Amino acid sequence: MRVKTIVATLACTLSAIVVQAQGIRYISVDEAVTIALQNNSNIKMSKLDEKTANANYHQTDAIFLPQISVGYTAFSTNNPLNAFGFLLQQESVTAMDFDPEKLNNPGSTQNYSTQVEAKLPLFNLDMIYARKGAKAQEEMYKYKTERTEEYIEFEVCKAYAQLQMSYQARDILQKSLEDVEQIHQSVTNFYNQGLIQKSDVLNAQVQVNTIEAALAKAESNIHNASDGLRLIMGMENEREVFVTDSLQQKMALHQTQTLSSYRSDIMALNKAVDATNMMVKSSKMAFLPRINAFGTYNLNDDKAFKFRNDSYLVGIQLSWTIFSGNQNRSKIKSSQFQRDKMQEELNLHIKQSQLELDKTKRDLNDSQIEINKQKTSVEQADEALRILGNRHREGLASTTDLLMAQAQLSQQRLLLAQTIMSYNITAAYWQFLAKTE
Numbered sequence: 076m077r078v079k080t081i082v083a084t085l086a087c088t089l090s091a092i093v094v095q096a097q098g099i100r101y102i103s104v105d106e107a108v109t110i111a112l113q114n115n116s117n118i119k120m121s122k123l124d125e126k127t128a129n130a131n132y133h134q135t136d137a138i139f140l141p142q143i144s145v146g147y148t149a150f151s152t153n154n155p156l157n158a159f160g161f162l163l164q165q166e167s168v169t170a171m172d173f174d175p176e177k178l179n180n181p182g183s184t185q186n187y188s189t190q191v192e193a194k195l196p197l198f199n200l201d202m203i204y205a206r207k208g209a210k211a212q213e214e215m216y217k218y219k220t221e222r223t224e225e226y227i228e229f230e231v232c233k234a235y236a237q238l239q240m241s242y243q244a245r246d247i248l249q250k251s252l253e254d255v256e257q258i259h260q261s262v263t264n265f266y267n268q269g270l271i272q273k274s275d276v277l278n279a280q281v282q283v284n285t286i287e288a289a290l291a292k293a294e295s296n297i298h299n300a301s302d303g304l305r306l307i308m309g310m311e312n313e314r315e316v317f318v319t320d321s322l323q324q325k326m327a328l329h330q331t332q333t334l335s336s337y338r339s340d341i342m343a344l345n346k347a348v349d350a351t352n353m354m355v356k357s358s359k360m361a362f363l364p365r366i367n368a369f370g371t372y373n374l375n376d377d378k379a380f381k382f383r384n385d386s387y388l389v390g391i392q393l394s395w396t397i398f399s400g401n402q403n404r405s406k407i408k409s410s411q412f413q414r415d416k417m418q419e420e421l422n423l424h425i426k427q428s429q430l431e432l433d434k435t436k437r438d439l440n441d442s443q444i445e446i447n448k449q450k451t452s453v454e455q456a457d458e459a460l461r462i463l464g465n466r467h468r469e470g471l472a473s474t475t476d477l478l479m480a481q482a483q484l485s486q487q488r489l490l491l492a493q494t495i496m497s498y499n500i501t502a503a504y505w506q507f508l509a510k511t512e
Contacts, residue, residue, distance in 0.1 A: 114309025135206035161186035164375040189374040200360035208353030218343035232503035238300040239322040240496040245293040251485040275474035351414035364395035442498035449491040456484040
């Protein structure tokens with residue numbers, strides 16, 4: 076008994092040192108959800124995907140905005156045609172330049188040209204539909220981010236319930252340890268009085284040792300569950316041990332059992348279908364002609380970094396690809412197949428989600444029935460322990476029966492707590508599945 080007390084004291088001391096080093100912090104489930112929505116890595120990555128989609132969409136601004144480029148080029152040639160062209164661009168042609176000998180053998184001629192070039196799209200229907208497709212993709216990623224946030228909220232509720240269960244299990248085991256220690260003390264007294272055999276004392280001691288080992292494991296489970304919650308919340312650098320509210324059954328919110336078509340993941344798939352449909356239309360519009368405006372402004376000189384003798388060129392171009400070697404036709408078919416595949420994926424996802432919603436609702440009802448049964452079992456086990464305790468004190472019941480009754484009560488309490496935790500997690504999952512927007 077003295078050794079047991081020393082071991083228990085050392086265990087409590089070590090546990091206190093660890094807790095003091097890590098710190099204790101109370102946290103509610105709402106606060107945990109708020110922190111997770113701000114810091115969770117999956118949400119951050121989803122928002123980065125959303126920003127990438129937005130940047131891709133703004134790339135299509137080019138179908139409305141002009142493209143302007145500036146270039147500076149230095150030339151040197153003895154080609155007669157180019158040499159005379161340089162003189163024309165420099166506006167420096169004289170009568171002597173028409174001498175046949177000079178025309179045929181101009182020698183080395185330099186030209187330094189500065190050019191500003193502008194292009195302006197006027198009519199490109201394929202790019203307009205491509206822009207609409209990019210917009211649909213951007214909206215798809217917004218819905219994906221929303222669904223990711225909803226899933227992380229569920230994961231936080233799940234981790235929080237598991238941490239609550241860890242604390243509940245520790246409390247149940249602590250109460251069981253107190254009961255078993257009382258039984259052990261009572262049995263020891265009976266043994267000292269010569270009323271029972273030493274085997275009864277040893278059986279009681281074994282039960283004490285078993286519960287102490289389980290209690291140490293329960294303490295570790297608290298730290299493990301706290302670490303898991305902290306990871307979801309994006310607080311990996313913190314070392315605090317979270318303290319939660321007590322484990323209690325939460326009533327599930329009454330929601331429709333029909334899957335909402337406005338759920339964010341379904342809306343995301345709908346936008347994906349819209350995006351592929353826009354790409355089909357864009358591929359078809361590639362058969363139509365394109366109209367674009369262009370213009371250039373030039374400065375030419377025979378000396379470097381001199382800017383004289385300007386000229387310009389403006390125009391409108393109509394281009395029409397009549398045949399592209401079946402490239403456009405095959406691109407249309409490919410886009411159509413992608414659209415049909417995405418539509419099938421949407422239909423399958425809706426069916427699977429409805430089945431999952433129905434199953435979760437049944438699981439919720441089953442958990443409620445199990446909770447009612449477990450509550451009755453706990454009451455019966457508690458009453459059985461009380462009766463056997465009275466009989467044991469009168470010498471009418473064996474120590475083994477008393478220890479078995481106490482173990483049964485502890486087990487039923489743990490099963491009840493486990494069932495309540497499962498119910499709360501299932502209720503949170505049902506809310507996740509039944510989201511309407």
